[in-house]
Amino acid sequence: MPVSLLTEQEVLLYNLIRLAVQDHYLVFSQVPLWAFVRIEAVGEVRAQAFRQIALKRVAFVLVHPGTRQVEQAVQVEDIALRRGQESRQRVIESVLDAAGIKLVTLRVQKSYTVPALASLLGCEPDEL
Numbered sequence: 001m002p003v004s005l006l007t008e009q010e011v012l013l014y015n016l017i018r019l020a021v022q023d024h025y026l027v028f029s030q031v032p033l034w035a036f037v038r039i040e041a042v043g044e045v046r047a048q049a050f051r052q053i054a055l056k057r058v059a060f061v062l063v064h065p066g067t068r069q070v071e072q073a074v075q076v077e078d079i080a081l082r083r084g085q086e087s088r089q090r091v092i093e094s095v096l097d098a099a100g101i102k103l104v105t106l107r108v109q110k111s112y113t114v115p116a117l118a119s120l121l122g123c124e125p126d127e128l
Contacts, residue, residue, distance in 0.1 A: 005030055009108045010059060010076055017060060017074065020117035025062035025071065032057040033092065036070040037099045056092055058103075062121065072121060073101055078108040 006014060006029055018027050033053040039046050060074040073096055075089070096103045104120055106112065118124065 009078075013074075013076060013106060013112070014060065016112055016114055016117050017062075017121070019114045021062055021121055021123050024123045025121075026065055028061050028063060029059060030057055031061045031070075033095055036061060037095055037101075052091055053095055056088060056095075058092065058096075070101055073103050074121075075103065075105045076108055077105050 010029070014027065014029055021027065033056045034050065037053065039049045039053075041049055058073040059076045061070045062072040062074070063069065064071050073092075075092070093103060102122075106117075106120075112120075
């Protein structure tokens with residue numbers, strides 16, 4: 001039986017993000033790190049690095065429509081579920097940092113407006 005890819009809160013954030021970045025980025029959800037980060041190491045080091053990121057994903061990625069490269073990643077932080085996720089999050093942060101990809105963290109418990117999200121994501125609201 002199929003399961004939902006996104007929670008209700010994630011669907012709301014997805015729609016707000018799409019509105020905030022509509023002319024600047026394509027938005028994809030639940031994207032594994034290995035799908036958009038290249039590991040340049042070889043041999044066993046490469047295998048170890050891949051094992052570190054194999055099951056890790058980000059909630060949303062913002063992809064430049066021209067280059068088709070991920071420019072930003074968005075994580076959704078739910079404080080109730082945060083315990084036990086710190087090491088996982090550190091791996092994601094270090095991989096994104098090494099790849100030069102900006103990470104934005106949104107909180108489930110906070111309300112966002114389209115202009116506020118546009119500002120957080122570097123898209124000027126007056127350009128929309």
